[in-house]
Amino acid sequence: MRRIFTLTNRNIKEILRDPLSLIFMVALPLFMEILFYFLFHGLTSQFEMKYLAPGIVVFSQAFLTLFTGLLLSTDKNTSFLTRLYVSGTKSYEFIFGYALSVLPIAAAQSILFFLVGGIIDASIFGISMLFAIILSSFFTSLFFIACGILFGSICNEKSIGGISSIVIVGQSVLSGMWFPVEGLSGAMVAFMKVLPFRNATTLIQNTLNGINSGFDDFIYPLIIVLIYTVLVFITAILVFRNKMKEK
Amino acid sequence: MAAIKINNLKKEYKDVVAVNDLNLEIKENELFSLLGVNGAGKTTTIKMLSTLVKPTSGDAFIYGNSIISDDEEVKKLIDISMQETAIARKLTVEENIEFYAKLSGQTKEETGKSKRYVYENFGLDAVAKKQASKLSGGWQRKLSIALALVSKPKVLFLDEPTLGLDVIARRELWNTIRKLKSEMTIILTTHYMEEAEALSDRIGIMKEGKLLFVGTKEELFIKTDKNNVEEAFIEIVAGESVNA
Numbered sequence: 001m002r003r004i005f006t007l008t009n010r011n012i013k014e015i016l017r018d019p020l021s022l023i024f025m026v027a028l029p030l031f032m033e034i035l036f037y038f039l040f041h042g043l044t045s046q047f048e049m050k051y052l053a054p055g056i057v058v059f060s061q062a063f064l065t066l067f068t069g070l071l072l073s074t075d076k077n078t079s080f081l082t083r084l085y086v087s088g089t090k091s092y093e094f095i096f097g098y099a100l101s102v103l104p105i106a107a108a109q110s111i112l113f114f115l116v117g118g119i120i121d122a123s124i125f126g127i128s129m130l131f132a133i134i135l136s137s138f139f140t141s142l143f144f145i146a147c148g149i150l151f152g153s154i155c156n157e158k159s160i161g162g163i164s165s166i167v168i169v170g171q172s173v174l175s176g177m178w179f180p181v182e183g184l185s186g187a188m189v190a191f192m193k194v195l196p197f198r199n200a201t202t203l204i205q206n207t208l209n210g211i212n213s214g215f216d217d218f219i220y221p222l223i224i225v226l227i228y229t230v231l232v233f234i235t236a237i238l239v240f241r242n243k244m245k246e247k
Numbered sequence: 248m249a250a251i252k253i254n255n256l257k258k259e260y261k262d263v264v265a266v267n268d269l270n271l272e273i274k275e276n277e278l279f280s281l282l283g284v285n286g287a288g289k290t291t292t293i294k295m296l297s298t299l300v301k302p303t304s305g306d307a308f309i310y311g312n313s314i315i316s317d318d319e320e321v322k323k324l325i326d327i328s329m330q331e332t333a334i335a336r337k338l339t340v341e342e343n344i345e346f347y348a349k350l351s352g353q354t355k356e357e358t359g360k361s362k363r364y365v366y367e368n369f370g371l372d373a374v375a376k377k378q379a380s381k382l383s384g385g386w387q388r389k390l391s392i393a394l395a396l397v398s399k400p401k402v403l404f405l406d407e408p409t410l411g412l413d414v415i416a417r418r419e420l421w422n423t424i425r426k427l428k429s430e431m432t433i434i435l436t437t438h439y440m441e442e443a444e445a446l447s448d449r450i451g452i453m454k455e456g457k458l459l460f461v462g463t464k465e466e467l468f469i470k471t472d473k474n475n476v477e478e479a480f481i482e483i484v485a486g487e488s489v490n491a
Binding site: 007010083 | 297298299319322323325326327328329330331332333334335336337338342346347349350351352378394395398
């Protein structure tokens with residue numbers, strides 16, 4: 001545990017001391033939350049705070065993939081990981097060290113964007129908001145963290161941006177947070193339903209809005225996100241261990 | 248006493264033999280330099296000895312501990328500074344030292360001692376509060392090597408420690424390495440012949456995975472009838488007079 005917490009502490013400092021991480025993980029989503037609400041909230045329900053805030057929270061978490069991956073790939077390519085491996089650090093300690101360091105950041109993002117949403121539109125305050133914060137901080141964020149560990153294990157610092165943008169663009173375009181899904185073709189909706197992006201957003205939106213009684217409202221998106229998270233995490237662990245052996 | 252004993256160590260990658268039947272003993276507190284052209288097997292040898300790569304056959308022992316069956320014990324005795332500068336770039340110099348000390352399980356008091364040791368030997372106290380990424384290349388490399396000493400290793404592997412440094416930074420680092428010689432066994436790989444000449448107690452010359460020569464620089468000069476390591480190295484590698 002000592003090594004995990006030491007690594008976690010170091011990773012948090014590394015991520016938060018990068019000004020770009022603060023811009024993309026905090027400033028940009030915050031700007032979008034405020035701007036899109038005041039520009040469009042009267043025009044379409046999409047931009048009412050009860051839908052916009054959860055969408056922004058999950059969207060901001062997509063950047064966790066980029067910054068987790070960037071940190072890991074840099075550590076790998078500068079032999080930092082090799083050095084830690086020689087010092088006796090195990091693969092599972094690395095994985096936990098990276099994952100645990102990003103979770104508090106995810107929680108901070110979630111609290112911030114929901115609170116700002118609540119300040120703008122107080123109707124979203126309530127016990128449901130607490131559940132939405134917990135679920136987004138410690139559940140949907142894990143999918144993006146797992147993607148970061150997987151991409152960081154595979155890529156170098158130069159290619160990690162391109163690969164991570166798949167997740168960021170996927171979350172932006174395929175989550176349905178910027179446009180009404182009802183207007184899309186059946187095939188597109190079906191496609192979005194089997195991917196984690198739309199389901200992660202739906203899960204947090206429905207949790208915030210107390211829509212959690214039906215299978216489609218809560219259980220289905222929960223299961224889909226869980227399946228992707230477990231699959232990506234297992235792949236990430238296997239790839240990471242394999243890469244460490246190659247050292 | 249032998250700090251390292253290597254028995255018939257071999258590493259094969261598909262159809263390439265990176266290290267071929269290596270036999271060698273390195274004494275305690277000796278500074279041993281491994282020389283060779285690119286692809287000679289120096290880094291692979293260091294990676295096997297530091298448990299990063301499993302040998303295809305053979306074994307090596309660090310203070311009697313097998314790199315294959317006792318690798319966890321070996322890790323407690325060694326540390327490594329690779330060719331690349333391996334530091335936590337957004338941490339300060341002081342935080343980097345504290346980070347490695349905590350990873351090694353050191354108490355607060357021991358961490359304080361480690362800091363003082365590193366500051367004294369590397370002069371890093373002058374930049375202790377500076378973020379590592381803002382240091383010059385020479386200081387970063389110094390820090391990278393200094394971190395390998397925080398765990399107080401009995402055996403230190405230095406893979407191309409002065410690669411890419413200017414002549415002044417290189418000389419400063421040589422002085423630091425000289426100071427460490429009496430405290431631990433050091434295995435150093437380098438492409439700089441004058442570095443091996445200035446620092447080594449003994450020199451090993453590798454080519455295509457084989458150890459062609461082992462001995463002091465004086466023995467090397469006698470064997471090749473040359474009076475500097477570079478000329479002698481060329482003579483050995485070009486002539487391939489096997490004398491391992």
